[in-house]
Amino acid sequence: MKVLLIGEYSRLHNSLKEGLESLGAQVTIAGFADDFKNYPVDIYLKNAYNKGILLLVKKIIYKLTAIDITSLSTKRQINKHKSKLVNFDVVQLINENPFCTIPKLEITLLQHLFKHNKKVFLLSCGTDYISVNYAFDKKFRYSIFTPYENNKVSKANYWNVLKWRTKPFKKLHDYVFKNIQGVISSDLDYHLPMRNHKKYIGLIPNPINVDKVEVASINITNKIVIFHGINDKNYYKKGNDLFDEALQIIKGKYASKIEIIEARSLPYSEYIKSYNSAHILLDQVFAYDQGYNALEAMAKGKVVFTGAEQEWLDYYHIKEDTVAINALPDADKIAKKLEWLILHPEKIAEISKNARAFIEKEHHYVLIAKKYLEAWSITR
Numbered sequence: 001m002k003v004l005l006i007g008e009y010s011r012l013h014n015s016l017k018e019g020l021e022s023l024g025a026q027v028t029i030a031g032f033a034d035d036f037k038n039y040p041v042d043i044y045l046k047n048a049y050n051k052g053i054l055l056l057v058k059k060i061i062y063k064l065t066a067i068d069i070t071s072l073s074t075k076r077q078i079n080k081h082k083s084k085l086v087n088f089d090v091v092q093l094i095n096e097n098p099f100c101t102i103p104k105l106e107i108t109l110l111q112h113l114f115k116h117n118k119k120v121f122l123l124s125c126g127t128d129y130i131s132v133n134y135a136f137d138k139k140f141r142y143s144i145f146t147p148y149e150n151n152k153v154s155k156a157n158y159w160n161v162l163k164w165r166t167k168p169f170k171k172l173h174d175y176v177f178k179n180i181q182g183v184i185s186s187d188l189d190y191h192l193p194m195r196n197h198k199k200y201i202g203l204i205p206n207p208i209n210v211d212k213v214e215v216a217s218i219n220i221t222n223k224i225v226i227f228h229g230i231n232d233k234n235y236y237k238k239g240n241d242l243f244d245e246a247l248q249i250i251k252g253k254y255a256s257k258i259e260i261i262e263a264r265s266l267p268y269s270e271y272i273k274s275y276n277s278a279h280i281l282l283d284q285v286f287a288y289d290q291g292y293n294a295l296e297a298m299a300k301g302k303v304v305f306t307g308a309e310q311e312w313l314d315y316y317h318i319k320e321d322t323v324a325i326n327a328l329p330d331a332d333k334i335a336k337k338l339e340w341l342i343l344h345p346e347k348i349a350e351i352s353k354n355a356r357a358f359i360e361k362e363h364h365y366v367l368i369a370k371k372y373l374e375a376w377s378i379t380r
Contacts, residue, residue: 001373004085004117007031007094008039009126010292011268012186015207019369030085031098038267043081047100048073071101078109086116090376093120096128096169096176103172114179121376122176124194125186125206129173132164134193142329144286147236158237182378187289188312201375206295207368208359213299216276218352220345223259226250226338227278227302229271229293230264239285243305245331247282250338257342278302279348280341285327285334288312295363298324298355303341303348305334316362322351323358 003025005013017027030043049058049070058069078085078099091113099109114120124131127144135143144161147153155162163169177183182201185191191203228247230240247260263274271293275281280303283294287307290298294306308326313319320326325337341348 001025001090002088003027004088004091004113005029005031005094006091006113007098008041009094011039011296012123012125012206012292013092013094014039015209015365016369016372018209018212019207019365019367020372022366023369023373025369025373028084028088030081031094032100038269043084045074045077045099068102068105071105074099074101075105075109078112082112085113088117089119091117091120092372092376093122093176093180095126096122096173103168106172107175110176110179119181119376120179121201122180122183123186124183124190127161127164128190129164129170130197131190131193132161136165139193140288142286144237146286146329147239152236152241161237182375184372184375187291187307188309188315189288189307192288192311201378204368204371204375205363206290206292207365208295208299208363209365210299210360210363211365213296215299215301215356218279218301218349220279220348223257224280224342224345224348225259225261225278226280226282227261227263227275228282229266229275230262232265237286238283239327239329240282242285242329242331242334243282243327246334246338249331249335250342253339254342272296275302276300279352280305280338283327285329290324294324295359299359299363301352301356303351304355305337316358318358321347323354324351 003020005017005027008014008029008031013029017029020027028043029041030045031041032045032047047070049055062068097106099106101109134140135145148158177199180199182199183194183197184201185194185203186206187203194200226247228243231238235241250258261275261278263271266274275297281297283297283304283306284291288309289307289312290304294304297304303325305325305327308324327334
């Protein structure tokens with residue numbers, strides 16, 4: 001089977017590729033390398049004019065002419081690779097807007113994929129039309145819109161989320177859903193909004209290549225090490241400000257018992273190494289389920305503060321605080337959970353063991369690849 005994976009978020013498609021290849025599939029990844037994270041791709045697209053003086057030039061040109069030069073650059077790059085993007089048995093889009101161009105151009109680029117390949121499927125694993133509108137309508141108790149509603153983030157800085165509520169992106173959404181064979185969600189945050197949609201195939205958990213992720217032995221002989229990784233662009237969106245508040249509380253009470261490591265906007269290869277010595281990892285707040293960074297950390301045996309809501313506990317039939325710690329949007333509650341672990345270090349070793357076992361059972365990259373092959377066999 002020949003498979004083309006369009007786009008990359010947090011190494012999801014790379015791990016899926018590794019699983020599929022172990023089952024004999026021929027897999028190509030095309031797209032951007034996910035900004036500074038710099039994940040490997042087979043057909044590389046440069047996301048041009050989005051930094052420094054070039055970004056300023058781009059904004060001026062767009063204001064004067066309504067022409068997006070980043071979109072034009074992406075179009076030129078794809079045109080060079082068009083012959084490589086055909087005759088696949090399955091194409092999977094990482095998002096409804098996988099090439100990150102303006103909607104009108106995105107539709108043109110996607111037409112080529114729909115016309116020259118057998119089947120095209122969509123992943124719901126990041127902000128898209130259905131999940132954003134579900135969150136905006138307050139169907140979650142809290143969501144990625146919470147920082148925006150609390151005036152922590154400006155409209156301009158939240159454009160990548162808010163764009164899904166505009167007419168052009170609704171038109172793009174409608175076009176994609178008209179042409180895909182089906183849509184798959186990666187976790188509960190995307191599964192819940194998609195339920196009952198006629199093209200929804202179901203939830204397939206994120207694949208984790210456990211063969212590449214070594215378990216770090218939990219050996220607390222001195223201080224408990226807490227790791228806080230920050231992507232500056234998503235500081236409020238991920239709830240890093242709440243983690244910072246919670247850490248201030250904990251430092252005031254247990255400074256002699258803890259060590260805090262902070263890392264900012266690191267490439268993936270550096271990030272994954274930067275928390276090796278940590279016992280606890282602070283991932284994100286505004287989620288019901290774990291994203292990719294959290295899952296990889298759990299595979300390493302870290303105690304991760306992340307999305308672990310009741311819906312997730314029910315779905316996987318597990319008990320609270322046994323596999324991951326639910327990071328609620330409340331600094332005091334986060335601090336209390338940290339305090340519980342500091343005062344009961346034996347729980348860290350217990351959760352560490354459970355976290356690794358959970359990843360091997362529910363997220364093993366080969367088992368997940370098999371689920372994708374089954375899902376892709378569907379014809380609608």
